[in-house]
Amino acid sequence: MATERTAVRRKKVPNGMRIGLFIPCYVDMVFPEVGIATLELLERLDLEVGYPLGQTCCGQPMSNSGDVVNAAEVERLFVQNFKEFDCIVGPAGSCVKQVRLHFDSIEQTDAVQHVRQHTYELVEFLHDIVKVRDFPWAEFPHSVGLHNSCSSIRGLGLAKPSEAMGPPYNKTADLLAQVKGLVLVPLDRPDDCCGFGGTFSVTDPAVSAQMGIEKVRDHLRHGAEYIASPDMSCLMHQQGIARRAGLDIKFIHVAQILNGGPFQ
Amino acid sequence: MSRKQPIDVAARAEVFIRQDHIHEPMHDGFLWAARQRRDAEAAAVPEWEELRELGSQIKEHALTHLDEYLTQFEANATKRGAQVHWARDAAEHNEIVYAILQDRGVTALIKSKSMLQEECGMPAFLERRGIKVTESDLGERIQQLDGQPPSHIVFPAIHKTRKDVAQLFARTIGTDPHNDDPHVLTEAMRNNARPRFLAAGAGMTGANFAVAETGTFVVCTNEGNADIGASVPPLHIASIGIEKIIPRVEDLGVFLRLLARSGAGSPLTQYSSHFTGPRKGGELHIVLVDNGRSQRLGMADFWHSLKCIRCGACMNTCPAYRRGGGLAYGATYSGPIGVILDPTFDDYKYSELPFHSTLCGSCSAVCPVKIDISDQIYKWRRVMANKGYLSLAKRLSFAIAGHVFTHPEEYQALQKAAAPALDHAPRFLLYNRTLNPWGREREIPQLAKQTFREWYLAHRRAHGNQNTES
Amino acid sequence: METRTLSRDSILAAIRQNLPQQRVDRPRIPAFPSPDRPLRSRFEERLTKAGATAHTVGSPAEAAATVTALYPSAKVVCSAVPEVTGTRRAEDIHDPHELADVDVGVMRAQFGVAESGAVWLTQEDLIVNALAFLSQHLIVLLDPHEIVSDMHEAYRRVRLGDTAYGCFVMGPSATADIEATLVHGAQGPRSLHVFFLPRP
Numbered sequence: 041m042a043t044e045r046t047a048v049r050r051k052k053v054p055n056g057m058r059i060g061l062f063i064p065c066y067v068d069m070v071f072p073e074v075g076i077a078t079l080e081l082l083e084r085l086d087l088e089v090g091y092p093l094g095q096t097c098c099g100q101p102m103s104n105s106g107d108v109v110n111a112a113e114v115e116r117l118f119v120q121n122f123k124e125f126d127c128i129v130g131p132a133g134s135c136v137k138q139v140r141l142h143f144d145s146i147e148q149t150d151a152v153q154h155v156r157q158h159t160y161e162l163v164e165f166l167h168d169i170v171k172v173r174d175f176p177w178a179e180f181p182h183s184v185g186l187h188n189s190c191s192s193i194r195g196l197g198l199a200k201p202s203e204a205m206g207p208p209y210n211k212t213a214d215l216l217a218q219v220k221g222l223v224l225v226p227l228d229r230p231d232d233c234c235g236f237g238g239t240f241s242v243t244d245p246a247v248s249a250q251m252g253i254e255k256v257r258d259h260l261r262h263g264a265e266y267i268a269s270p271d272m273s274c275l276m277h278q279q280g281i282a283r284r285a286g287l288d289i290k291f292i293h294v295a296q297i298l299n300g301g302p303f304q
Numbered sequence: 305m306s307r308k309q310p311i312d313v314a315a316r317a318e319v320f321i322r323q324d325h326i327h328e329p330m331h332d333g334f335l336w337a338a339r340q341r342r343d344a345e346a347a348a349v350p351e352w353e354e355l356r357e358l359g360s361q362i363k364e365h366a367l368t369h370l371d372e373y374l375t376q377f378e379a380n381a382t383k384r385g386a387q388v389h390w391a392r393d394a395a396e397h398n399e400i401v402y403a404i405l406q407d408r409g410v411t412a413l414i415k416s417k418s419m420l421q422e423e424c425g426m427p428a429f430l431e432r433r434g435i436k437v438t439e440s441d442l443g444e445r446i447q448q449l450d451g452q453p454p455s456h457i458v459f460p461a462i463h464k465t466r467k468d469v470a471q472l473f474a475r476t477i478g479t480d481p482h483n484d485d486p487h488v489l490t491e492a493m494r495n496n497a498r499p500r501f502l503a504a505g506a507g508m509t510g511a512n513f514a515v516a517e518t519g520t521f522v523v524c525t526n527e528g529n530a531d532i533g534a535s536v537p538p539l540h541i542a543s544i545g546i547e548k549i550i551p552r553v554e555d556l557g558v559f560l561r562l563l564a565r566s567g568a569g570s571p572l573t574q575y576s577s578h579f580t581g582p583r584k585g586g587e588l589h590i591v592l593v594d595n596g597r598s599q600r601l602g603m604a605d606f607w608h609s610l611k612c613i614r615c616g617a618c619m620n621t622c623p624a625y626r627r628g629g630g631l632a633y634g635a636t637y638s639g640p641i642g643v644i645l646d647p648t649f650d651d652y653k654y655s656e657l658p659f660h661s662t663l664c665g666s667c668s669a670v671c672p673v674k675i676d677i678s679d680q681i682y683k684w685r686r687v688m689a690n691k692g693y694l695s696l697a698k699r700l701s702f703a704i705a706g707h708v709f710t711h712p713e714e715y716q717a718l719q720k721a722a723a724p725a726l727d728h729a730p731r732f733l734l735y736n737r738t739l740n741p742w743g744r745e746r747e748i749p750q751l752a753k754q755t756f757r758e759w760y761l762a763h764r765r766a767h768g769n770q771n772t773e774s
Numbered sequence: 775m776e777t778r779t780l781s782r783d784s785i786l787a788a789i790r791q792n793l794p795q796q797r798v799d800r801p802r803i804p805a806f807p808s809p810d811r812p813l814r815s816r817f818e819e820r821l822t823k824a825g826a827t828a829h830t831v832g833s834p835a836e837a838a839a840t841v842t843a844l845y846p847s848a849k850v851v852c853s854a855v856p857e858v859t860g861t862r863r864a865e866d867i868h869d870p871h872e873l874a875d876v877d878v879g880v881m882r883a884q885f886g887v888a889e890s891g892a893v894w895l896t897q898e899d900l901i902v903n904a905l906a907f908l909s910q911h912l913i914v915l916l917d918p919h920e921i922v923s924d925m926h927e928a929y930r931r932v933r934l935g936d937t938a939y940g941c942f943v944m945g946p947s948a949t950a951d952i953e954a955t956l957v958h959g960a961q962g963p964r965s966l967h968v969f970f971l972p973r974p
Contacts, residue, residue: 237662
């Protein structure tokens with residue numbers, strides 16, 4: 041499928057900036073359309089994107105379980121794969137948070153620090169670095185509930201968390217507001233955790249499921265046809281719960297919306 | 305350190321959720337409402353975030369100069385006529401309290417909320433020695449009558465329905481089991497407790513803050529029960545953890561503005577009582593308690609937990625706590641603050657607690673003194689893993705996952721292998737390597753027919769895009 | 775005695791050994807701007823929210839009459855203030871247990887706090903501390919000019935070193951321990967009325 045290189049507004053990205061595409065393992069194996077959308081989107085913006093074939097995982101499952109030893113090797117491999125890029129971009133809030141905030145099982149060499157400081161989640165990359173302000177090729181005439189993942193808002197600052205006082209902001213909502221026809225629905229609990237939490241979903245299954253079903257119900261109560269997020273891992277959990285409960289609601293990554301596809 | 309089984313917090317949380325469709329939704333609803341009231345009150349204070357920063361810094365200053373402020377507090381309290389005692393641990397605290405009571409011939413006492421006294425197991429200790437102990441706080445009394453510890457530090461019986469309380473009161477204090485009106489139940493408790501206040505030989509309290517500058521300690525309640533206990537019996541004993549010390553009176557302005565807003569969504573509690581020496585015609589004893597606090601001070605990753613002002617905000621916001629309840633933790637302190645404190649009392653017994661969290665970070669965001677609770681939870685996981693407290697299944701799975709993710713060719717081979725979906729990704733999620741944990745509650749996600757990597761190789765390599773060979 | 779000193783020394787030694795490397799300085803607490811609304815109306819709004827009622831009273835006689843009007847069946851009115859005589863004087867109380875049958879307790883607060891609707895009452899104001907807690911109902915006299923904006927100001931006014939007991943009282947005794955339902959009159963007073971009456 042050839043990508044049309046649509047001309048867009050000039051970006052403030054330095055010429056020749058090389059971007060390493062970071063595709064989390066579950067995106068690679070379960071939601072490749074999210075990776076495709078991310079790559080195509082970056083290419084639409086005339087960015088030079090490389091995809092290291094040797095990448096595997098950010099190490100979060102081990103790291104979040106306290107298993108520093110097994111996490112360390114994986115972190116080293118990540119740095120090895122990505123150190124030659126100016127920026128690393130991944131469509132995954134929790135994985136990017138892992139790299140920026142928790143890659144501390146390994147020695148903090150220059151390469152490690154470079155990778156940690158220059159790994160971005162897709163929304164913040166588009167919003168803050170490239171400063172894209174419109175997506176003329178995108179249309180999504182649906183009611184959408186935005187899932188603000190905990191990693192993205194409390195870890196990466198993609199939106200003001202509801203606990204904090206101050207002027208509200210939401211980078212994902214800003215981008216989605218540029219998509220024709222898309223209607224964002226309000227929620228009762230916009231940033232109460234959905235219960236995925238990585239290994240938590242299997243170590244604490246009852247609590248995880250209760251959190252998940254209530255999250256999905258919140259979206260349904262407000263008429264969302266789709267739940268969208270910069271974090272597919274949360275959506276994978278919510279989707280599993282929704283399907284088990286026979287609830288009619290669809291799940292989509294913001295990259296797919298902003299790129300105009302692929303839609304499954 | 306006990307070698308019995310660790311507290312299985314996940315299983316206990318599940319029991320709370322599954323008991324019916326009433327308890328968990330009620331519990332979650334009430335606590336989320338408290339969280340929302342906190343948000344509303346905080347929003348009405350323009351300097352809210354600045355207050356949090358001040359509260360954090362004052363506490364850090366006090367803790368990094370703790371010996372100076374403790375001795376200053378002792379000197380000023382003594383000057384005002386209080387008798388100050390020092391207890392190294394729970395046993396010594398209980399012995400000191402008992403000695404004072406025995407010396408005064410006290411056979412019945414009434415107490416207000418004190419997590420420290422709970423931590424020391426004081427009520428049971430005194431009961432065994434023939435001293436009758438009555439909890440005066442309604443929620444604590446409910447739990448005392450039911451033989452349960454408090455489930456929340458501000459709302460001790462928030463996990464119970466009014467029907468639960470009505471039936472409990474009918475069993476224990478002879479009220480009508482069919483009348484579950486909270487007003488009627490509260491009135492019944494008022495009439496049951498009042499004679500005990502009047503007959504008690506001593507009143508005991510805890511303290512939210514202890515001010516070095518004047519030797520004052522502060523107790524905040526909504527019922528005024530601490531005040532009755534302090535103003536009616538001739539003897540007042542206060543148990544105070546050494547970490548409660550703050551330097552000056554003006555610091556109270558910061559903490560009082562933060563405390564009730566954070567934990568209950570109210571600008572203050574109904575009563576904020578300041579005790580400086582004994583009241584007219586009374587006697588005051590203060591027991592300063594260590595019980596592991598000085599040791600915690602020396603833990604580089606965890607000493608910030610000593611800043612805690614026991615507001616309860618972290619419990620109100622924590623989704624795992626709201627859903628699974630406070631009794632699931634099996635400890636004096638529950639919720640996020642419990643997760644980071646309890647392992648210092650018994651790391652094996654509480655080794656599962658740090659995993660009863662999604663690391664969502666909401667607790668850190670609401671903490672009025674900016675304790676990095678979520679980060680400490682994460683660090684406790686490393687401690688547990690290093691000590692080998694992770695179950696064998698967990699350790700094996702992570703060793704395998706670690707190996708596979710370090711060897712890309714094996715990772716890619718895994719993708720190609722014609723194994724059932726279960727044995728594949730999300731294999732790294734299924735640390736038990738069985739379908740059960742994920743599939744118990746959810747449908748399994750489908751593996752894509754073509755991975756992203758395969759798509760990339762098919763569609764981009766051909767166009768000469770850059771990539772790195774492994 | 776020996777054991778006591780040993781414990782004290784042991785604890786202090788343990789603390790000194792474990793003090794964190796970084797010594798954090800004491801921060802300066804700045805002066806925060808007050809909301810641009812009259813103190814009295816802020817105070818009344820908050821007081822009402824906390825479950826108390828405010829009355830404007832023109833004279834001591836009116837105060838006494840209002841007490842009777844509010845609690846016509848009260849048998850024991852114990853007063854710590856000259857403005858209201860009551861049926862019993864707080865000065866005559868020797869033991870707090872004597873207050874067990876008090877229906878209405880009358881006292882004067884030193885000042886109020888606008889941001890919460892709380893009033894500051896000390897042992898000197900109460901004469902017997904238990905008056906504020908054993909009474910079934912409370913009447914608190916308050917000079918409407920004695921209202922401060924927030925707790926920072928409040929703590930500049932209190933003299934904690936000079937009194938054995940002081941309490942910020944914000945409304946009647948309350949609990950929400952049973953299904954988060956607000957109930958007044960948990961253990962302490964069932965109601966609180968603030969009478970705005972300047973000091974004599």
